[in-house]
Amino acid sequence: MTGEVAIRVRDVSHHFGEEDDARHVRALLDTSIDVARGELLCLIGPSGCGKSTLLNVVGGLLEPTTGTVEVAGKPVRGPMPADIAYVFQENALFPWNTVFENVMLGMLFQGVPKAERDDRARRSLEAVGLAEFSDHYPAQLSGGMRQRAALARALSLETGILLMDEPFGALDEQTRMILGEDLSVLLSRTDKAIVFVTHSLGEAVFLADRVAVFSARPGTIKQVISVDEPHPRNPEFVTSAKFTALRNQLYSLLHDEIRKAMSESAMRGGAGHRGSVAGDSA
Amino acid sequence: MLGNGKRDAASAGSRAVQVAFLVGLLLLWYVATNYWGVSHLLLPEPVQVFWQFVDIIKTGEYIDDLKVTLGELATAFAVSCTTGVTLGYLISRSQYLIRVFEPLFAGIYAIPIILFLPLYVLMFGLGPMSKVALGTTISFFPIVLSTIAGFGYVERTYIVSARSMGASEYQLFRYVLLPAALPVILTGMRMGFTVALLSIIGSETIASLAGLGHRIVHLAEGMDMARMFAYIAFVVAIAAILNTVVSSLEAGGRRR
Ligand SMILES: Nc1ncnc2c1ncn2[C@@H]1O[C@H](COP(=O)(O)OP(=O)(O)O)[C@@H](O)[C@H]1O
Numbered sequence: 001m002t003g004e005v006a007i008r009v010r011d012v013s014h015h016f017g018e019e020d021d022a023r024h025v026r027a028l029l030d031t032s033i034d035v036a037r038g039e040l041l042c043l044i045g046p047s048g049c050g051k052s053t054l055l056n057v058v059g060g061l062l063e064p065t066t067g068t069v070e071v072a073g074k075p076v077r078g079p080m081p082a083d084i085a086y087v088f089q090e091n092a093l094f095p096w097n098t099v100f101e102n103v104m105l106g107m108l109f110q111g112v113p114k115a116e117r118d119d120r121a122r123r124s125l126e127a128v129g130l131a132e133f134s135d136h137y138p139a140q141l142s143g144g145m146r147q148r149a150a151l152a153r154a155l156s157l158e159t160g161i162l163l164m165d166e167p168f169g170a171l172d173e174q175t176r177m178i179l180g181e182d183l184s185v186l187l188s189r190t191d192k193a194i195v196f197v198t199h200s201l202g203e204a205v206f207l208a209d210r211v212a213v214f215s216a217r218p219g220t221i222k223q224v225i226s227v228d229e230p231h232p233r234n235p236e237f238v239t240s241a242k243f244t245a246l247r248n249q250l251y252s253l254l255h256d257e258i259r260k261a262m263s264e265s266a267m268r269g270g271a272g273h274r275g276s277v278a279g280d281s282a
Numbered sequence: 283m284l285g286n287g288k289r290d291a292a293s294a295g296s297r298a299v300q301v302a303f304l305v306g307l308l309l310l311w312y313v314a315t316n317y318w319g320v321s322h323l324l325l326p327e328p329v330q331v332f333w334q335f336v337d338i339i340k341t342g343e344y345i346d347d348l349k350v351t352l353g354e355l356a357t358a359f360a361v362s363c364t365t366g367v368t369l370g371y372l373i374s375r376s377q378y379l380i381r382v383f384e385p386l387f388a389g390i391y392a393i394p395i396i397l398f399l400p401l402y403v404l405m406f407g408l409g410p411m412s413k414v415a416l417g418t419t420i421s422f423f424p425i426v427l428s429t430i431a432g433f434g435y436v437e438r439t440y441i442v443s444a445r446s447m448g449a450s451e452y453q454l455f456r457y458v459l460l461p462a463a464l465p466v467i468l469t470g471m472r473m474g475f476t477v478a479l480l481s482i483i484g485s486e487t488i489a490s491l492a493g494l495g496h497r498i499v500h501l502a503e504g505m506d507m508a509r510m511f512a513y514i515a516f517v518v519a520i521a522a523i524l525n526t527v528v529s530s531l532e533a534g535g536r537r538r
C-alpha cells in the first residue's frame with residue numbers, strides 16, 4: 001500500500017470527564033498512525049481500550065483532548081460527511097424508513113443532488129446484494145442484511161474514507177464470515193481508506209492490510225502488523241499457514257493486554273465503566 | 283406474514299365471544315325486567331329503552347347537548363395537545379429539565395385531578411369553561427409525559443449517524459427525532475383524549491348547565507329511567523365512535 005495518506009493521526013489523546021472527577025477516564029493516549037488510500041486498517045484490542053474513541057475522533061464525532069487528526073489534508077473539527085462515512089455496530093438504520101429510503105436519506109443529509117440519489121441508491125444496494133429488499137423495513141431483515149444495508153448507505157455516500165465500528169460484531173460467526181468475504185470483494189474495487197474495529201482475530205487477518213493492536217487502557221497502538229495478501233481474498237486464505245501464523249501472532253500480542261485489562265477492571269471493582277459513545281456496546 | 287391466517291381466525295373467534303357476551307347481557311336484562319320482576323324504576327325495560335333511543339335520534343333533541351359536550355372536548359383536547367407537545371418538546375431538549383419535570387408531571391398525573399372541579403366551577407362558572415379547564419388539565423399530563431418520553435429517549439445511534447452524514451438541525455428533527463417520537467406521542471394523545479372525554483362527561487353530571495352528562499342527570503332526577511338509559515346508550519355509542527376514530531388515526535400515524 002503505497003497510496004497517499006488519507007488519514008493522519010498525530011499524538012492523539014482523549015480523556016472523558018474532568019481531571020479530578022471520579023468518572024475521569026483516560027481512554028486514549030498519545031496515539032499516532034497514518035492510513036493510506038486503498039488501505040484497510042483493523043483496530044483490535046481489549047474492550048474499553050479506546051478503539052471506538054479513536055474512530056470517533058477520526059470521524060469528528062469527538063474532539064481529542066490533545067493531538068491532531070487530518071483527513072484528506074484537512075484538519076478534522078467536526079463531522080465531515082463529504083469525506084467520511086460510518087458503519088456502526090447496530091441500530092443505525094432508521095426503523096421507520098425502508099432500506100431504500102434509508103439509503104436515500106443519507107444522501108439527502110450529505111447534500112447529493114436529487115437527480116443522482118435514486119441511481120446511486122440502486123447501485124449501492126445492488127453492490128451489497130440487497131436490491132430485492134429495497135422496500136423492506138429494517139425490522140423485516142436479518143441482522144446480517146441490516147448491516148449490508150448500512151454498508152450500502154455508507155457506500156452510496158461515495159466518501160474517500162469509511163469508518164466501521166465492529167460492523168459485524170452483533171452477528172453470528174457464519175454470517176460474519178460471509179459478510180467479511182463479500183466486503184473483501186467490494187473493497188478490492190475501491191480505493192477507500194478504511195478503518196475497521198473488530199474483536200475477532202480471524203476477521204482482522206482476513207480483511208486487513210495492516211492490523212493495529214491496542215494496549216489496555218489508557219489505550220494506545222502497541223504494534224502494527226502487516227498482512228501482505230492481495231484483495232479480494234478468497235476463503236482458502238483462512239486455511240493457509242500464513243493466516244494461521246498471523247492469527248497466532250495477534251493472539252499472543254493481545255493475550256497479555258487482555259489479561260492486563262481484566263486485572264485492572266477487577267481492581268476497580270468489576271464491571272468497569274460503560275461508555276455511551278456512539279454505537280459502542282462492548 | 284406467516285401466521286396471519288391463524289391470527290385472523292383467532293381474532294374472529296374472540297370477536298364472536300365478545301358479541302355473544304353482549305347479546306347474553308341484553309338477554310339477561312330483558313328476562314330480568316320482564317319475568318323476574320326487577321323494578322322498572324331501577325332498571326327500565328330494554329324494548330322501551332330502544333324506542334326512547336329511536337325517539338331521541340328522530341327528534342334530534344340530542345343535538346344541542348351533543349354540541350356542548352363535543353365543543354368542550356374539542357377545545358380541551360386542542361389546548362392540551364398544543365401545550366403538552368410544545369412543553370414536552372422543550373423539556374426533552376435538556377437532560378436537566380427532563381430530570382426536574384418528568385417526575386413532577388408523573389406525580390401530578392397520579393392524583394385525582396377531578397378534585398379541581400369545584401375550584402374550576404368557582405373560577406369559570408357552571409358553563410362549558412369549567413369543563414374545558416378540567417378536560418385540559420387532565421389530558422395535558424399523558425400528552426406532555428409521552429412527548430418527553432418520545433423526544434427524550436431517541437436511540438443515540440440514530441442521532442449520531444444522522445449527524446455523521448451531515449444532517450442539519452432541521453433535518454435531524456424532521457427525519458429522525460419526529461418519526462422516532464411520533465408513535466409514543468400519538469399513544470399519549472389517545473390516552474389524553476380518552477381521559478378528557480371521561481372527565482368532561484363526568485363533570486357535566488356533577489356541575490353544569492348543558493351537555494350530555496347534564497341531560498342524563500336531569501332525566502334521572504325526573505325519574506324518566508327509560509329515556510335516561512337511552513341517553514346513556516347514546517353517549518356510549520358516541521364514545522365508541524370517537525375512540526375508534528382516534529385509535530385508527532393513531533394507527534395511521536404510527537405507520538407513517
Ligand atoms: N462518553 C463517555 N464518557 C465516559 N467514558 C467513556 C465514554 N465513552 C467511552 N468511555 C470510556 O472510555 C474507554 C474507551 O472506550 P471505547 O473507545 O468505547 O473502547 P472500545 O471501543 O475499545 O471498547 C472505556 O473505558 C469507556 O468506558
Ligand SMILES: [Mg+2]
Pocket residue numbers: 051052053165197280281282
Ligand atoms: Mg467500541
